[in-house]
Amino acid sequence: MKPGAAGAVTAQTVDLDGANAFFEKRRAAYETLADAVAPYLPTDGVLFDVGANVGFFTKVLVERTGFSGRAHLFEPVPNLAELCARTADELPCDATVHRIGLSDADSHLEIFVSSDGNLGWNxxxxxxxxxxxxIPVDIEVARFDGLAITDVPDLVKIDVEGAEYRVLAGMLPSIALWSPLPVILCEVGWGAGHPEWPQELAAFDALKALGYGTTLVNGDEVDVRDLRSTTDVLFIPGPRA
Known part of the structure; x- marks a missing residue:
């Protein structure tokens, strides 16, 4: 592994205290997201956290909502997955950490992690x-529909820095079978500036075909085709949209 910038920790070297200090500075943004999805997650429901990093989103969500159900957290970067497992151990819910990334095929590939201390940029x-x-890091990825996870989520959070369409491609066969359909909170990387924007739109169109509408986290309706920068979008199944 290549070293990070002088004095900077990376996703592969940070410890849990350092990671929590990094994310605590960004707590307000996570609380906004947690509050936006709280109406869609029963206290005893099921959460999928895709791109969990060290588990900070789930941690904040639990703190804000009193969630005590089942959480599945997916994180492929080895050190972050280890820290995520430690976070999960302290949560007052039934939390399982899957040390893989979700994608459109089962594979080993490289993820690129920031060398300047930005633990959220992977x-x-x-x-x-x-x-x-x-810094390139070897990781394992898999299609969700091949993992034999039987829990049906109420909420799916996806924060994967541009790999949204890959996650959805591997999950859509399962989503189509779930009843009721889950609400999906998805960070859409770069909007129309995404290098694979047509593939992103195809995945979002597949959700629309299942009855999903789209809003910003403040509740305003949005057309994903109009996005021009990284944006958090709620995909809400009708008639809740």
Missing amino acids: TMVEKKAHGKAM
Whole structure:
């Protein structure tokens, strides 16, 4: 592994105290997201946290809502997955950490992690990592529909720095069978500036075909085709949309 920038920790070297300090500075943004999805997650429901990092989103969600159900957290970066497992151990819910990434195929590939201390900037989109002092890390990814997870989620959170369409491609066969359909909170990377924007739109169109509508986290309706920058979007199944 290549070293990070002088004095900077990376996703592969940070400890849990350092990671929590990083994310605590961003707590307000996580609380906004947690409050936006709280109406859609029963206290005893099921949460899928895809791109869990060290588990901070789930931690904040539990704190804000009193969630005590089942949580599945997916994180492929080895050190982050280890820290996520430690976070999960302290949660007052039934939390399982899956040390893999979700994608459109079962594979081993490289994810690129930031070398400048930004623990939230880890991407599988090589075109966006090029020339940005990113460190390649080998990870395992898998299609969700091959994992034999039988829990049906009430809420799916996806924060995967541009790999949204890959996650959804491997999950859509299952989503189509779930009843009721889950609400999906998805960070859409770069909007129309995404290097694979047509593939992103195809995945979002597949959700629309299942009856999903789209809003911003403040409740305003949004057309994903109009996105021009990274944006958090709620995919809400009708008639709740």
